[in-house]
Amino acid sequence: MDHTYRLVISCPDRVGIVARVSQFVAEQGGWLTEANYHADAESNWFFMRNEIRAESLKVSAERCRDAFAPIAAEYGMHWALVDSAVKRRVVILASHASHCLADILHRWHSGELDCDIPCVISNHENLRSMVEWHGIPFEYVAIDPDNKAPAHAKIMAMAQSYQADCVVLARYMQIIQPEFCQAYAGRMINIHHSFLPSFIGANPYQKAFDRGVKLIGATCHYVTERLDEGPIIEQDVIRVSHRHSKDDLVRLGKDVEKSVLARALRNHLEDRVLVHGNKTVVFD
Amino acid sequence: MDHTYRLVISCPDRVGIVARVSQFVAEQGGWLTEANYHADAESNWFFMRNEIRAESLKVSAERCRDAFAPIAAEYGMHWALVDSAVKRRVVILASHASHCLADILHRWHSGELDCDIPCVISNHENLRSMVEWHGIPFEYVAIDPDNKAPAHAKIMAMAQSYQADCVVLARYMQIIQPEFCQAYAGRMINIHHSFLPSFIGANPYQKAFDRGVKLIGATCHYVTERLDEGPIIEQDVIRVSHRHSKDDLVRLGKDVEKSVLARALRNHLEDRVLVHGNKTVVFD
């Protein structure tokens, strides 16, 4: 992967933002390899992602940030200048199901996913061997069904001690406590096994089977305190029919879940996902 | 289209049904051009559709029906032997939107849809010219918003006087009264502009836009007294993104609506859709 800096911005829309930002980039010698813009007419908000070839910049990223800060202040920007060479630390939480985890691990192992995975945390032991084969620490935290709070607190502390930049719930079947949601707002990604907002909550495949839908889906979203209601990053579906049992839906759904999660995670790691209210702008 | 008879059956499952039915078909000299079977493990119910080349039968359809009745009784079958040469009479109800109606009319006019369309009924006048160009009577029924019942009753009576075998709601924006639903149970088809069960009721595109979904859809279902909850015949989706306004969703959704309705209607007219409880078996 080429070394780049990503200048990601959102702010109230007005005339001249692109001109001001791209003039700044040009002044630093920045060669744009990719640039994306979106003006949201409804909220009058502006979104921007500039990918700049690292070696084209005349100054360091730090100097760039300092130079850009006044412009950002002038326009009321939320912004970041991200160095693609600094790998994000992605802590994965899993339960018993292996398909999403195996998929992420293989993408990471084969060099397709550009991040570090400092550890996998699970409330089951069954995936330990698979994780450790990849050279990744596996942390088992038993959850007492009658008193879940201590284990949940331990898991959150563990993610923080591993310095997670991002937390992925790879079919992790536990409710996330509010403080964990808040600590990782916009950085905690869940894969839900339905086409939201259909079939919120538990057993979505059973509900889909009972309703007789002709497509089933999966939804990747940022986790908020409201269950399955966070900003949607990516969704997809697969066709089913009367021939499929509920177990078939589960099996077919796995393939959708893992590909939706992989696409969403990739976009997140490349700073292509901008959250705005309860919606996302995805520059893919 | 070839002239065929369609022997469509559903009944409690047990050993020997296929043998008994196919032996009967063979005894009549019946040449199967297509045969479909489904055993629903959950409800222990059996579904079957046999398409028989008409000229291969040694006796008339009437005689066939008489001969099959005792077998049907023995197995407790719901069944029909349908003559493909007898065109179904499809009455279409429309409101202001033209896309679904125009699509159906063009398919019918170009010979793709095998049915008669005795009339189109609408509570708006704007589609009259298009309908009449196709040589189809257009019936306008004004609906008084403060007293809808008389108009609704008139529309139902009109559909019946045109001897409708099937009623299609082509983006007809009125609630159907219960007696109309009952009179056409399993024969009245609606296209809903969302991927049900998401966004039941009014303004689904606005709701989809507000939720920030990444796919929008359409659902074709048989109408029951419970709004948007009847047996689903067909669904499909199309990808959308942050770049799309609510009006874009409406526009993109039109294409999904019309293709979903066209597929569902075709399958209905070819007796490929069997209703079972609130679900469908679709032998496509």
Place this chain on the structure above:
Amino acid sequence: MDHTYRLVISCPDRVGIVARVSQFVAEQGGWLTEANYHADAESNWFFMRNEIRAESLKVSAERCRDAFAPIAAEYGMHWALVDSAVKRRVVILASHASHCLADILHRWHSGELDCDIPCVISNHENLRSMVEWHGIPFEYVAIDPDNKAPAHAKIMAMAQSYQADCVVLARYMQIIQPEFCQAYAGRMINIHHSFLPSFIGANPYQKAFDRGVKLIGATCHYVTERLDEGPIIEQDVIRVSHRHSKDDLVRLGKDVEKSVLARALRNHLEDRVLVHGNKTVVFD
């Protein structure tokens, strides 16, 4: 549709293009409603499309063009500043098949497609009534199979006399002569009934059937002198199986053809398609 100006540019890539162009736009007071950029690493070419709210410009489009010309010259740009209020004149050529033509006409009639259609030209008479119902002149030009050149020349002259900005071949089954291709390079759109480059030339559905493919497709491309080898604008596919006869493929393919053509034409009319060599950049 909102009134906008579209500043569409392609040129050799270098540092500072976005800055220069967006500074220019800002100087004119231009409010960007949409902006798209693409840097092609392989050919080192840069592509850009800016959509500017018309009422935000301080000066006329003509004055804007004059002011931009020196910048364009400096960067070696191919460029245009297009007024969205000036409707393009789209002349449609059709033969016997109605599905693509009916689809375009309905989209135009319902206000979805932003263009004028000054006439439809055909070598068959069967579509006259449908076209004329839309209030569009229908021109019939008989083609002598033993001496096609005079008719082809007449059709080209007719398109030009109707001042066509764009020519759409809506399943027009005649080879286009080289001078017609050249006169409308990048402005003549064909829909081919296969997933190119599979099944170039005649009878693609028969070829697809014989090969036993599991998906069939359609391809919309700009017409060049090399049959079915011009720059591809849009493609799509639909699933088929052993159950489908060759006639089924033809029928199913129609739906793909018309939706692919509609999407491509819409993008062309909105100046979202930039041709580069034998490929396209599509800012959709």
Place this chain on the structure above:
Amino acid sequence: MDHTYRLVISCPDRVGIVARVSQFVAEQGGWLTEANYHADAESNWFFMRNEIRAESLKVSAERCRDAFAPIAAEYGMHWALVDSAVKRRVVILASHASHCLADILHRWHSGELDCDIPCVISNHENLRSMVEWHGIPFEYVAIDPDNKAPAHAKIMAMAQSYQADCVVLARYMQIIQPEFCQAYAGRMINIHHSFLPSFIGANPYQKAFDRGVKLIGATCHYVTERLDEGPIIEQDVIRVSHRHSKDDLVRLGKDVEKSVLARALRNHLEDRVLVHGNKTVVFD
């Protein structure tokens, strides 16, 4: 998975086949859990797959076969009665790329794929650890680029000594010699990284990139002596655009390749794929 017997048949079409076969099944007490039929009008050939609950049969599979043989002879049937409890032995050939192999191994390991994998054979060493972690023997066979025949012969002998029922080429980048093709006709499955018949042979992603297609695909087919021309089992595509480099196509294509291969292999192992000439009937 339930224990079933699969009675799979193909033969010249005539009246009474379904009756005769289903009468036979009923006489043995056979409870059909699934039944599929296809009459190919073009070749006048008939295809049939009956899945029978094992415990419903009054006699052994062996006795069933003996009893069915005279019927099969009378109708000129190609047929098999397959016991679902006897796992097929699938030998996988791989080269350097890991994605298809990892996907198959995970499906097998998680119990989704019902077969034995006696070994993986490769002309590279890089995948050894991954294979062996699954408890599967990994056989490395070096191929001398200047004299490939001995290695190819060794690989074929190895597959046979492992008693392969089926050979899967999981992005195996070597030409298969004719005698290997013949020995495993209808039992050797390849995944080709293009939407065949587009881009036959080497470097399909480069060819797709150069042509500027808007969808890329993958094709799973039975291997014959004619390169990339065997009967197609399954195909799928994914959307691409001008934003994607050739390397992006390779990456995106991997996901299509592995899912297409997984679906095709599953259908093959469940005896759902019947080859007829150079085409397949897939009862999925």
